[in-house]
Amino acid sequence: MLLRPPFENWYLRAWGIRKVWGQLALPEEVFRTFLAAPYDPSPRFVLPPQWKRREHDHPRYARFCYALARGTDARRILEVGSSAGGTTAGWALALAESARAGNDVRLVCVDDDSYNPGVYPAMTGQNIERAGLSLDHVTFHCGDSTVLLPALQKEYPRYFDVYLVDAGHTYEAALADLENGLPMVRRGGFIAVHDVDRTRPMPEATPAHAAPVYEAVEHFALTHRFDSCIVGFVRKHLAIVQVRG
Numbered sequence: 001m002l003l004r005p006p007f008e009n010w011y012l013r014a015w016g017i018r019k020v021w022g023q024l025a026l027p028e029e030v031f032r033t034f035l036a037a038p039y040d041p042s043p044r045f046v047l048p049p050q051w052k053r054r055e056h057d058h059p060r061y062a063r064f065c066y067a068l069a070r071g072t073d074a075r076r077i078l079e080v081g082s083s084a085g086g087t088t089a090g091w092a093l094a095l096a097e098s099a100r101a102g103n104d105v106r107l108v109c110v111d112d113d114s115y116n117p118g119v120y121p122a123m124t125g126q127n128i129e130r131a132g133l134s135l136d137h138v139t140f141h142c143g144d145s146t147v148l149l150p151a152l153q154k155e156y157p158r159y160f161d162v163y164l165v166d167a168g169h170t171y172e173a174a175l176a177d178l179e180n181g182l183p184m185v186r187r188g189g190f191i192a193v194h195d196v197d198r199t200r201p202m203p204e205a206t207p208a209h210a211a212p213v214y215e216a217v218e219h220f221a222l223t224h225r226f227d228s229c230i231v232g233f234v235r236k237h238l239a240i241v242q243v244r245g
C-alpha cells in the first residue's frame with residue numbers, strides 16, 4: 001500500500017513498520033531514521049520522458065534505502081540496477097549527509113541501460129546531484145553485471161557497507177549478482193535485494209522458479225548461513241541479508 005502524506009506515516013506507525021519477517025533484526029536506528037525521513041527523499045527527481053508519473057512509485061523504497069544507509073552509518077555503497085536513480089537518490093541523500101559530516105563516501109553504480117536505453121548514467125547522475133551528492137563521490141559502470149562484478153572484485157575487496165541487488169530478475173541473474181557481489185561486501189555489511197514478494201507474479205518466473213528473486217536470496221542466505229529478513233512495507237518487498245562477521 002502506497003499512501004500520500006499525512007496518511008503514510010500514520011499507516012506505517014500503526015501497522016506497516018511491523019511488516020518485517022525473518023530472523024535478522026535490523027538496527028532500531030534504521031526504523032527510527034525511516035520514520036523521521038522525508039516522505040520522498042528525491043522530490044526533485046527527473047523522470048525519463050517515456051515514463052508515466054506512476055512509474056516513479058518508489059518514495060518508500062528510496063526512503064528505506066536512505067534509512068538503511070543512515071541507520072547503519074554506511075559510507076560505501078554498491079548498487080546493481082540503478083536505472084534512472086530512484087533508489088540511487090536515497091543512497092545519494094544519505095551519503096551527502098555523511099560527507100558533510102566529514103566522512104569519505106563512495107557510491108558505485110552498475111547498469112547495462114537495457115530497460116530504458118539512454119537513461120543510465122546521464123539521468124541517474126542528474127538525480128544523484130539533485131539529491132545533493134557530488135558526482136566526485138560516484139563511479140558509474142555500464143554493462144552486464146554478470147560480467148562487470150567479477151572484474152570489480154579486485155578493485156573493491158570487502159569494501160562496501162551496503163550492496164543493493166536490483167538488476168536482472170531471473171533466478172540465475174539474481175543469484176549471480178549475489179555471489180559475485182559478496183566478496184566486495186565487508187563482514188557485518190548488508191545486502192538488500194528487491195522484488196522478493198512471492199505473491200506477485202513475475203515475468204521472469206519459470207516452472208522451476210516461480211518466485212525467482214526470492215528463491216535466489218533464500219538459496220544464497222542458506223548456503224552462506226547468513227541471517228536475513230524481508231521488509232514487507234516496501235513495494236514488491238526488499239530482502240536484507242547480513243554478511244556474517
Ligand SMILES: C[S@@+](CC[C@H](N)C(=O)[O-])C[C@H]1O[C@@H](n2cnc3c(N)ncnc32)[C@H](O)[C@@H]1O
Nearest residue numbers: 081083086087111112113114115144145167168
Ligand atoms: C528494476 S530496474 C532498477 C530500478 C532502480 N533500482 C530504481 O529503484 O529506480 C532494473 C535495472 O537493471 C538493469 N539491468 C537488468 N539486467 C542487467 C544486467 N544483467 N546487468 C546490468 N544491469 C541490468 C536494467 O537496465 C534496469 O535499469
